Amino acid sequence: MSAERHLIRSRCFAPFFWTQALGAFNDNVFKNVLLLLITFVAVPQLGWDAGLVNNLAAALFILPYLLFSAWGGQLADHRNKRSLIIGLKLLELATMIAATAALLFNAYALLLGLLFLMGTQSALFGPVKYAILPQHVPRTELVRANAWVEMGTFLAILLGTLGAGALAAIGGVQARWIIASVLVGVSLLGLAASTLVPSAPALAGGSVRWQPLSGSFRVLRDAWRSPVLFRTLLGISMFWFLGASYLTQLPLWAAEVMRGQADAVTALLAAFAVGVGLGSLICAHLSAGRLEIGLVPIGGLLLALAGFDFAAHPTFAGTANTLLDLIAMPRFWWMLTDLVLIGIGGGLYIIPLYTLIQVRSEETQRARMIAANNVLNALFMVLSALFGMLLIGILDISLSSFFTALAGISLATALVCALLVPRAMMRISIFVLVHLWYRLRISGLDNIPREGPAIVVCNHVSFMDALVMGGASPRPLRFLMDKPIYESPWLHWFFRMAGAIPVASERRDPKGMRRALDLVSEALGNGEVVMLFPEGRLTRDGRTKEFRRGIELIIRRDPVPVVPAALSGLWGSWSSRYGKGAFRSLPHRFRARVCLAFAQPLSADEASRETLQASVMALKASIDGQAQNSPVSAEAPDDERTGENDHR
Template sequence: MSRSLLARRHFAPFFWTQALGAFNDNVFKNILLLLLTFVAVPRYGWDTGLLNNLAAGLFILPFLLFSAWGGTLADRLDKQRLVRRLKLLELVTMCLAAAAVWFEQFLLLLGLLFMMGTQSALFGPVKYSILPQHLPRTELVRGNAWVNLGTFVSILLGTLLAGVLTSLDAATARLTIGATLIGVALLGYATSLAVPAAPSSDPGPVGWRPLSGSVAVLRDSWRQPRIFRALVGISLFWFLGACYLTQLPAWVRDVVHGGESAVSWLLGAFALGVGGGALLCARLSAGRLELGLVPLGALLIAAGGLTFAEQPALAGEAMSLATLLATPGFWVMSLALALVGVGGGLYIVPLYTLVQVISAEHQRARMIAANNLLNALFMVLAAGFGILLLSVLGVSLNVFFAWLAGIALLIGLAALTINPRAVLRLAIFALTRVLYRLRFVGRGHIPAQGPALVVCNHVSFMDALVIGGASPRPLRFLMDRPIYESPGLNWFFRLAGAIPVDSERRDPGGVRRAMQEVSRALRDGQVVMLFPEGRLTIDGEVQYFRRGVDMILRRDAVPVVPAALAGLWGSWTSHCEGRAFTKLPRRFRPRVALVFGEALSPGQADRATLEARVRTLKQNAEQSLACKAVKGRQ
């Protein structure tokens, strides 16, 4: 499936366009730093620290100045045209950079670094806001995963290539550097020509207000707490990443006792870890926005970071990479840093996807611009944090990295506290995957946003877990109050957001209160799940639908999605051949199919129509399982 996404015209051209841009950024930036350090400083006697900090500031400053303007451009203009214009700007910049390298005009190179930062700041809002226009919601996580993989692999390859190019003899290096910068920019522009149209949903004039625009986009994001929390979460990742990458050379020098090749190796472990974590996120999400991966990713960052921080200094001095690779301690460091990267990939992809999904279409790019602004501010904070701990307080590098692990742990605990239901949902999905061989059809019929009602046949006590794990959105369930109040399980049902309902005979006001809670959930834009039969089937067939669904639709006219389960009849949690839980399981990981039908409008969705639809879907699900079983035997 991943290969098919990369081969798709609505994704592949943009993927290669952004990956080549990130690659060229890092080739240019690292070549400039190496030329300043090893050519300009010895020749002119300039201060190395001042130059490096100046270069870092010149690249970050455009993100503070122009990100908001870039977000407005991306919201107002066709993103396809904007991408092509920005790639032309990159080509012009790289042509000038090639000339500056050839004539060794180092001050001009610093100015061009600011220009390249400007291009990146303007491209950033397009990078993530264009994906929802070209990919369905079920593929957004996978698209973001590939974009993050492409970005971090490009960073790694660009950094490595810069070292190779600058190690050549002077004349060859100047020629090869210029050809590389221009060639990659040309290739990136060529791929941008294949990017499909992405017209604006809110076209209009774009004013030039860099500073006030930045304040405005931050204020707009602040007014949407869920988006702002996601933006802060993303920026915290870049804070941690900047701290790691900034202090990595010092760690290699003082703890590893290695050289530039050891820095590149550890950088590669981190970058490949992030890319691998992003793809793992796509795999675990199975087409859904799985926010439960956010705290898991942060806790993996903390675990990897703590392991990295605990490593003692390696014996010996000035060791080559070959020698280090024969040292167990260096492998532990590499794997720990890779684990930090894997956690980062799991952590950041759902947050980017969340911003894309919940941002209004007409201001999505501006929310990404606010993210880029916050990222830049947090990276500046990372520099200040490093100065405070290492220079002012004088802590060791081991203590510094332990601090980073502690911050990641706090982020993970905070994410767990803010959204515990997402973690529970992820655990349910993993559990059902272990217990059953699941086949899902039609999950895209559940509306991407807004209220909806899902109705399904009731086969076993595992139905709610299977449906809840399969749904692309969190579900609220109606369930019998006696089960809801079960000792030892009530905490679970409360955390899952279940809605208890009792019979009028046992509690005259129970149905009314349950309907009020369902109405509140629907009016809050949530999805509610209902088993209209009201009880488990006693013969494996769909039973008569009761009046609950009609009562709900009379209060709240929302779309209704019919669904059907097959494969759970005969399991130990069903009433087949005796009451549920009174017999031993007969099959290991049985095949289970869950089929969703097209949503019905409230006017179409009476209980007789829904019952007929569910019966038809159940037959489809059973046929799907039968075909799968036959193929499995062949």
């Protein structure tokens, strides 16, 4: 948690975090106070149609995202983002001052117009919100920064919604003054925080043209030209489709299924918001400074499974259950747990996608890609409203069936994501399992190049080596492995999905080595990292054996950097050849201490068999002392544990 504390206190991030969180809070206080005033004051006094006016209010807030997001993206790319943020916070302050006058003089039509203006401010702020982070935050902190932003946004939405209800409940002229003071006061705090945001110079030159509709089509067309980015935008928009559907129908669920009152809706919204916040922090922790796109299908799957369980809850007993009544019911807590899990799944799903846009977009077009995302989000939120109207309003299906349909959409989305990034999902799954099974201590991860081709070589101790290496590496690894094991009928699908490269001995298959070298060259040509165990076989006595000539053949064909690595702590485990052999007994040690270290990469000219073996053995000797609590520390002699002496 020290990294999280450092980030939230840092000069480059903290002012922006509080600027956007206070803005999200103010948005929701204003929007929800307005809806409550219209529903309970304006409609009875002026004879307005409640359904028509509420839908008009929702449209007035969404419409600016369709009209002005593209312009906001251009502004963010062509202007200093700090100056733009301060200008937008001044617009927010002016809007809130005007709202104060409208509240005091009961000018409800003006309040609707100001809602459109507030939506415009939010639409222009959206592209800046995510485009500024890569300029202020190191890439290794980007996932963590996005997690904080997402958590802050959802908690601000929750607190703004709750605050609006509490303020509106006061009643009378006094309530209007208190609401006005809160709106203007929070705007002033946000403006003050924005002045502390560091400068973020423009990354693109040229003029900015305001072309609302054509601009929106243009940014969508630009996004379409990059298949990876456009799929990412669709994935984010699907999250907002699901989120809007859940949040829109939760009040009806609370009334019809839970037989609850207004405070029951608050509890459901709080559970969902807390879940998204927890999911964001879990995502940041699991990512450990890396972009873990494999979390996306895992988050989608969790969202789907929890959604199916949530939809299966039967109708509660009673007619007007208070929150105290519901608290006494175990099924209420089960339901809240489902919503927390749905939120956690959403956090795991959405954070890597936002980070992917920031990382994969060109610097000069990053804000416009985020603007395209906002346009698509708005369209999908409109689709969610139409989807709810069709299923619940026209087809008259039950709420349980509606939420089941949402869970089915979540499951389909998760499966599509899993098919698109199978190796990334497998890598993060292995990462979690390895860290649950072992107390893994890793050093030297920065020695693996962040981009471009590379080879990693390591000593071979147990059958778990590849999983430990794959789970620890910040980049996906392509493994060379023995062809008979690769063709195992039970595990062939797994090795194929993992991108393993089968190698057959020249004696068994004279052309097999050439085919393997061709596959290695292809992987390196694609900028991937290839991992191999140059010993060619698993150690039988714990010692590092002589490296074979295959490593030199690979380097000669593809002169790329070679990273030496060493494993310690796995010799003597149930997956090594110690004692009776691998997998011939049950695991007798859980959470064993395992050390993995990476040395500085060697150039192709430096990387011979001898130098690589010497580097791996020196690295292993340096970490052997860290793995004192090995699985066989009480039963295996030192020479077998470390492999540094002759095996007797």
